[in-house]
Amino acid sequence: KAGVTQTPRYLIKTRGQQVTLSCSPISGHRSVSWYQQTPGQGLQFLFEYFSETQRNKGNFPGRFSGRQFSNSRSEMNVSTLELGDSALYLCASSFDRVIGELFFGEGSRLTVL
Amino acid sequence: GDSVTQMEGPVTLSEEAFLTINCTYTATGYPSLFWYVQYPGEGLQLLLKATKADDKGSNKGFEATYRKETTSFHLEKGSVQVSDSAVYFCALGRPQRYSTLTFGKGTMLLVSP
Numbered sequence: 001k002a003g004v005t006q007t008p009r010y011l012i013k014t015r016g017q018q019v020t021l022s023c024s025p026i027s028g029h030r031s032v033s034w035y036q037q038t039p040g041q042g043l044q045f046l047f048e049y050f051s052e053t054q055r056n057k058g059n060f061p062g063r064f065s066g067r068q069f070s071n072s073r074s075e076m077n078v079s080t081l082e083l084g085d086s087a088l089y090l091c092a093s094s095f096d097r098v099i100g101e102l103f104f105g106e107g108s109r110l111t112v113l
Numbered sequence: 114g115d116s117v118t119q120m121e122g123p124v125t126l127s128e129e130a131f132l133t134i135n136c137t138y139t140a141t142g143y144p145s146l147f148w149y150v151q152y153p154g155e156g157l158q159l160l161l162k163a164t165k166a167d168d169k170g171s172n173k174g175f176e177a178t179y180r181k182e183t184t185s186f187h188l189e190k191g192s193v194q195v196s197d198s199a200v201y202f203c204a205l206g207r208p209q210r211y212s213t214l215t216f217g218k219g220t221m222l223l224v225s226p
Contacts, residue, residue: 004156031211031212032212033212033213035216042202042216042217042218042219043157043202043214043216043219044216045213045214045215048211048212048213055212056210056212056213058213090156090157092156092157092212094211094212096211097211098211099145099164099206099207099208099210099211100145100147100159100162100204100206100211100212100214101159101162102157102159102212102214103159104156104157104158105156106154106155106156107156
């Protein structure tokens with residue numbers, strides 16, 4: 001079956017702009033989570049959605065937001081981009097109530113100039 | 114709060130050598146522990162997991178045992194292959210926070226023929 005699909009794969013933005021990243025989970029998965037991966041900080045949890053509701057949130061500023069649609073697809077948005085937002089943003093999907101068994105997409109690589 | 118510490122890489126080995134990647138954690142209670150692997154240009158994949166003390170997770174020749182007394186979950190493989198070259202992440206998860214994982218910084222493994 002198809003894996004987790006993230007779009008776009010690569011994008012370049014300038015400071016102050018905003019960006020929206022999209023994630024389509026594996027069919028049947030209703031939980032979607034987002035992670036930021038950087039060389040310095042490693043993998044950091046952003047947020048998790050289940051049934052269109054944010055269930056958990058990491059320690060990121062309010063410029064980072066997300067949502068989930070009724071078909072379980074998810075988007076995350078970063079407003080007022082900063083240079084430090086340059087990262088690989090990974091989306092993962094999973095069955096509900098299964099701890100830690102995540103299926104990751106290949107990520108969206110954001111470069112902020 | 115929860116934290117995961119991994120040995121820094123890169124770990125450089127010759128094919129058929131024995132592999133150990135150390136992972137220790139700081140957490141209260143009884144977390145679940147995971148190893149994920151990230152091959153170049155790909156998203157993370159779950160390699161193995163253990164959900165309680167003394168559990169041994171295994172997959173593709175890799176093993177790790179959940180040691181509560183030493184708060185460790187070291188990854189081992191008896192004979193590595195060039196195709197095992199990747200970045201390995203140790204992670205910790207909690208009940209009720211299904212998709213929220215705390216990751217270590219990752220350890221790069223390079224295997225030469």
